[in-house]
Amino acid sequence: MPDIELFSFEACPFAQRTRMMMIEKGIDCSLTEVDLYNKPDWWKELSPHGKVPLIRHNGEIVYESRIINEYLEDVFPDPPLLPKNSQRRALARIWIDYCDTYFLPALHKLIGDRHDEDKQRENRAAVAEKFLFIENEGLKKLGRGPFFMGEEITLVDLQFMPFIERFPCYEELWGADIPDECSRLREWIKSMEQRESHRKTVNTLEFHMQRYEKYNKAA
Ligand SMILES: N[C@@H](CCC(=O)N[C@@H](CS)C(=O)NCC(=O)O)C(=O)O
Structure with missing residues (x-):
């Protein structure tokens, strides 16, 4: 099982940013769809704001799409998705x-x-x-x-x-x-x-x- 879990919602444009990021970087992750209309208890416990996207990496969570994408850029620098200069x-x-x-x-x-x-x-x-x-x-x-x-x-x-x-x-x-x-x-x-x-x-x-x-x- 990959050590990155992505919690997402099919229609969510913010989560799509991170799904695109995983593909651009070739990162193997597990994808869990969250029912945002009927949020399960486990999700309410996991997510401080109840919003997707959220990732769990090595047991720690990161949320907010732009912060997640910068985090993934830090952890997986290749191929780079920010300019070097x-x-x-x-x-x-x-x-x-x-x-x-x-x-x-x-x-x-x-x-x-x-x-x-x-x-x-x-x-x-x-x-x-x-x-x-x-x-x-x-x-x-x-x-x-x-x-x-x-x-x-x-x-x-x-x-x-x-x-x-x-x-x-x-x-x-x-x-x-x-x-x-x-x-x-x-x-x-x-x-x-x-x-x-x-x-x-x-x-x-x-x-x-x-x-x-x-x-x-x-x-
Ligand atoms: N600023 C957040 C926005 C994320 C967001 O608004 N996600 C929506 C779905 S598109 C959500 O999870 N809504 C559930 C809720 O607000 O309870 C980000 O960039 O990740």
């Missing part, structure tokens, strides 16, 4: 942070304000502005692709991709879109869609729509 490494962390601190909250507002069309106009503009920032300040300045930081895939790609995979639901349900100017972003998405770690963890649009549509049905 300190400045580039800092830049990678800046973009990892950008994803969770700026990009995801903008997406979440589209869900939160779904019944308020005035706010949704602002929210759609805010999401477009985030994509343009990624295009102009990120992809165009960091390298020539095909990955976020340039020639090599890094933790930055894994941070964003699960949410980009689900973005068609935001287009379909709440009218958000990726601005036409974001050609580098579109190329990046194509590169990521071919990546084994994505192909092995991707779900269909129908699968995601079933989950996102529940928000619209809720009050």
Whole structure:
């Protein structure tokens, strides 16, 4: 039995980051699906916040997707998923942070304000502005692709991709879109869609729509 256990939930984009990481690194782990709608007692005891992903390695737990992925990078340095150069490494962390601190909250507002069309106009503009920032300040300045930081895939790609995979639901349900100017972003998405770690963890649009549509049905 592998000495790493990953606790996950099929639909969870955060857990997908770590499932992609395991594949990128070639790490052998056991995968346990947690029923988040009916959390078992053993899970409540194991997980301080009750959230996936969580890993147990040599009997110790690590949680929070970005912390888990950095932990795995430390413990399994090959193949590297952070640049060697300190400045580039800092830049990678800046973009990892950008994803969770700026990009995801903008997406979440589209869900939160779904019944308020005035706010949704602002929210759609805010999401477009985030994509343009990624295009102009990120992809165009960091390298020539095909990955976020340039020639090599890094933790930055894994941070964003699960949410980009689900973005068609935001287009379909709440009218958000990726601005036409974001050609580098579109190329990046194509590169990521071919990546084994994505192909092995991707779900269909129908699968995601079933989950996102529940928000619209809720009050
Ligand atoms: N910041 C966390 C977010 C993880 C998260 O929100 N996971 C959700 C599923 S997508 C979860 O476990 N929800 C269960 C709960 O909140 O009780 C991370 O990056 O790992």
